[in-house]
Amino acid sequence: MNSVSPLEPREIFQDWVTLRIKIEEWQIRDDFAFTVRVKDNNRVDYICRINGCDWRVFASRNQQSEIQLKILHERHSWIGRARTKREVHNSQAWLRRTVLQHLFVTRETTAREIIELLQVNYGVMVNTEAARLARSALIKD
Ligand SMILES: [Zn+2]
DSSP states (O other): OSSSOOSSSSSSSSSSHHHHHHHHHHHHHHHHEEEEEEEESEEEEESSSSSOOOEEEEEEEOOSSSSSEEEEEEEEOOOTGGGIIIIIIHHHHHHHHHHHOOOOTTTTTOOOHHHHHHHHHHHOOOOHHHHHHHHHOOOOO
């Protein structure tokens, strides 16, 4: 499904910059923001900027002194995080991805169905305009 890591779980990197670029690409692809929790010569710990989200990627030097990835949690946890509503749930990227996981959107699909779907499954209210936009983008003729 969606939002699975674009990186191999134990991928090897030759330098920290390459790793960072990959993480930045992932961030853009999935529309989230990361922050660096720990970084020194031997390890880096990336976490999602949204407080309480489980997404976490760690990398450290292995015995060959290569930088080895360890994806601790490749998915974001959106559920029950009231503080992230505004930041996350009106994000079109999130909306579209999430709606697609539950609905085959056609011209008959209404914005109200989308709103209810998100309310029931995720406990969040999105505004009508955001739901309409997502609907238009996802319609399959
Ligand atoms: Zn997250």
